Amino acid sequence: MALTVSQVTLYVDDQQRAVDFWTGKLDFTVTTDMPYGDDRWIEVEPPGGGTRLVLIKAAPDWPAPVKGMPHYVLFEADDIVRTCEELVARGVEFVQQPQHQPWGWSAVFKDDEGHQFHLGQR
Template identity: 75%
Template sequence: MSLGISQVTIYVEDQQRAVDFWSGKAGFTVTRDMPYGEDRWIEVEPPAGGTRLVIIKADPKWPALVKDMPNYVLFQADDIVKTHEELAARGVEFTQAPKQEPWGWSAVFKDDEGNLFHLGQR
């Protein structure tokens, strides 16, 4: 069997702010941006390719996302220290700098929507 993951959806309050973060600060490429009902369907792809993020406007009627807890999206880098330095220089805020954990290297960063994400090392 050949099974993979093509997309992961991230729900945001402001789609343009999220696009600016992912394409500007994080260095992703916008691969699709088209109308989607009253909002937009936006896909961004990481610099190394692979699984795309779909940036969808959250419905205000939905329960609030848990704040101060990282999403279960883990980004990986070949060199976490170098990647941390590059992203921080572009304005990405880290709530946890890279550190060695029993399971490997780990860091946590925040997007401009306030969502937290893990960064690990391959």
């Protein structure tokens, strides 16, 4: 059996701000943007395809993610140091600069909603 991950849902406070971050700073492409109740169903995809992020508007009564902790979504790059430099130049904030760990390279960046994500090296 060969399974893949097609989507990961990311709950956001401001859908347009999230779209602007992922498309403007990380070069993701909007693949779906349609009405979804009072809000929108938005999917963004990384350059070259792959697992899509679904940017869903969080309801006011939903619990907030644990602040200050990275989501367990790992993005990968061929050259983590060069990628971090490019992303910083685009305005992406890193809360942990690239560090070599026993298991490999790791960094943590933050989106404009305050979510944190891991960046590793292939």
